[in-house]
Amino acid sequence: MTERIVVDPVTRIEGHLRIEVDVDDSGVIQEAFSSGTAVRGIELIVRDRDPRDVWAYVQRICGVCTTTHALASIRSVEDALDIKIPRNAHLIRDIMNAAVFLHDHVVHFYHLHAFDWVDVLSALKADPNETSRIAQSLSSWPKSSPGYFKDIQMKVQKVVDSGQLGIFANGYWGHKAYKLPPEVNLLAVAHYLEALDWQKEIVKIHTIFGGKNPHPHYVVGGMATPIDINSDNAIHAERLMHVSQIIDQAVEFVNNVYIPDLLAIGSFYKDWTYGGGLNNYLCYGDFSTGDIRDVHLYRFPRGVILNGNFNEVLDVDPKDPEQVKEFIDHSWYTYDGKEGGVGKHPWEGETSLRYTGPKPPFKTLNTDEKYSWLKSPRWKEHPMETGPLARMLVGYALKKDEFVGLIDDTLKKLNWPLEAMRSALGRTVARGLESILVAKWMRDDMDALLANIRNGNQITFDRTKWEPSTWPKKAKGVGWMEAPRGALGHWIEIEDGKTKNYQAVVPTTWNASPRDHKGQIGAYEASLKGTPLLDKEKPLEILRIVHSFDPCLACAVHLTDLESKQTTHIRIG
């Protein structure tokens, strides 16, 4: 006898996600179903537009990963038109991408994920002196006096006393799955507020180089922001020092607040190793020390691990029509008028939409049939997990020093075997560990940019192929990258100077995908299976596992075609 439990909306994520699980009498999840419940249609909207403009449209796929889709898009156009960007532009873009990684990961940890591990109300019972002692034993971060934590505790107390709990209202406070002592809860609440303040600082890197955040500006061929150290209207010493200072502060925040908190909180949950999932990992790789075409110079290496076999890292080619394909057997789409059975590579992609789900309002989805607006991307027909855990494990399997050192060191601290990384907590730890790497690379890239400028190289833009008259009549390209949530690819087809076809296959589509043509479940679904729930009314464990992926649903369901219930098919391309 199983019972269906529904969590909708899943909050503390980007977008509209619904999770349905079947739980047996003992409270263990037997089956899980992940559904995206919203669509917009951006891929169709960019059709016939100027390829140099597309970055701005697809950037609006997501305002959380606010730079990634723009970057993948300009890379796809530059790949199609064979544009090589200046070194400075590459460095600036990587610095901007690194800023998104750190912003995203810190905000995820404190503002989206923390309440799955941290009980805010328990912090009221903490002894601020003890919290201070713990904080000072963890790092040299200066805000750690007993008085400071007492003030934080008072802030929370007054919110509670006011009867207006606001964002804390109706949380699962007091749930038995919370394991932290009150003092550590208080520490986490203090850093929730500090991180809220810090996150608005790191994005200023985008403001300086791209004019604003969210949604900074980009340009095909380089960066529009000129560098001229002797002009008052360009990037000069003051702007560069501003960026430099923000980077230093970011490195400090990651190493002295985020990582110590992560390991301290993690140590209380290290026996809770649910949420592992598929054990298949996919990375396109990114952060090249050369050009984006120099795959061998990627600091996040490219590769696939299948069935947890760390002895073999397989090659990935986003351009190979046999590798990345999307299936629609459990998604509200059709291919060539049929319900599914075949997969399509993004260059051949079709998005004909047909909603066959229940008419709202509804209680449950018919999960035997189609049940999501997400398609099911597969690599060589295998479901894959992508994101921080995949990146760290691929780097580890390839025996890259930076990765091996960090992972081995962390396993020792948590007294974990390597297999324990395959868990919700492992994923959350991996996200922290890669933040250490990305913060370091951001500093390295900034130093490289300064060195270039010192040597007289101020070029940020290549205009040789700006004019459409210089383009071939037909061209195809792929822009791939590692985004905070995983492997991201944009596929473009250009004809007569216009965008003929456009497809994006994004990290959350990989991770949150529904079942495919073979009935294989997606990464979220796999990670939920077998997890015991302590309280079916308050399924904290579901949130904990799903949040460990950092869901981004607007990314995952960015496409749509035509009016609902209309069965006519539109082929894109």
Next chain:
Amino acid sequence: MKRKTILEEVLDRGFTRRDFLKMCTALAATMGLDFSQTDQVVAAMEKNQRVPVIWLQFQDCTGCSESFIRSTHPKVESVLLNMISLEYSEVLSAASGHQVEAALEHVLEHYPGEYILAVEGSLPTDDAFLTVGGVSAKETFLRAAKGAKAIIAYGSCSSWGGIPAAYPNPTKAKPITHFVKDKPIILVPGCPPIAEVMTGVIAHIITFGKFPELDHLGRPKAFYRHRIHDKCNRRAYFDAGLFAESFDDEGARQGYCLYKVGCKGPTTYNSCAEMRWNGGVSYPIQSGNPCIGCSEKGFWDNGPFFVRRAKIPASQTTINPETVGAIAVGVTAAGVAAHAAVTAMKKKDEHHDRGE
């Protein structure tokens, strides 16, 4: 339980009255008030309780929520803990599923006529395109709108339809004004809007107990009264007829006007040039990027962004560059010629505009 006033909340939280006054001064500045009006802010904040806010997200990208939490003055912590009580947010609420739905119901039931409804994203006209908690977005919106004291449309999607409504508008997306006609809705367009504009509008309502003064399109005058062009840091170069011809050319490095690389500043009403972004650090034009006009109705279909030149309205500008601009700043013959060229380009473009 008697709810506390904002002043009481602030004092209870360990801040001093002096801190409170500083906060009020920052708020007054955000709202575009001069110092003499700070007293009004103080008086209002002393009396008011934290206002419940419901934040609904529909066909959105969460960019507006993200922008909101970037607010520098007031800081978002201060907004969340001292000014408003954010009762429902898919981004920040600790609760999920039926517990967060219950929080929403609680507000609808206990605070009719008192809460602010903030909306991010457009609404599809067909229910199947967006459900939350198994209920169509439209139904949730209409229910929440009914008892709202004020409705704020944050961002270009909820204000104008935005990107989901861009051609060919695959989901037949509409702005929220399409669904509720019997209530004033404050439009705060932008993709996303500037953080301090977003918090400034809420601060205005809370502090004065009334809507900010709106223009004929429903936008607060305090933030949307002028075109970016009117206060642009490159304006002098426009008036002088000095233009960047390409990105990263000598003109771009010198800070020349970006009109010829597609800047829509001359037709875009927003505070970017004045308040700038992320605590006043920069804005797209300052950083060398042409404005794409993201706070204007239908801007997504006003492209191509880098090719089409903005049509400069002759009215509503302090100096009309078409007639007196060049003379007023005493430019050279070359500058005058460049101005003539701009005028010619503009006329040419008028024939090529997309008929949307």
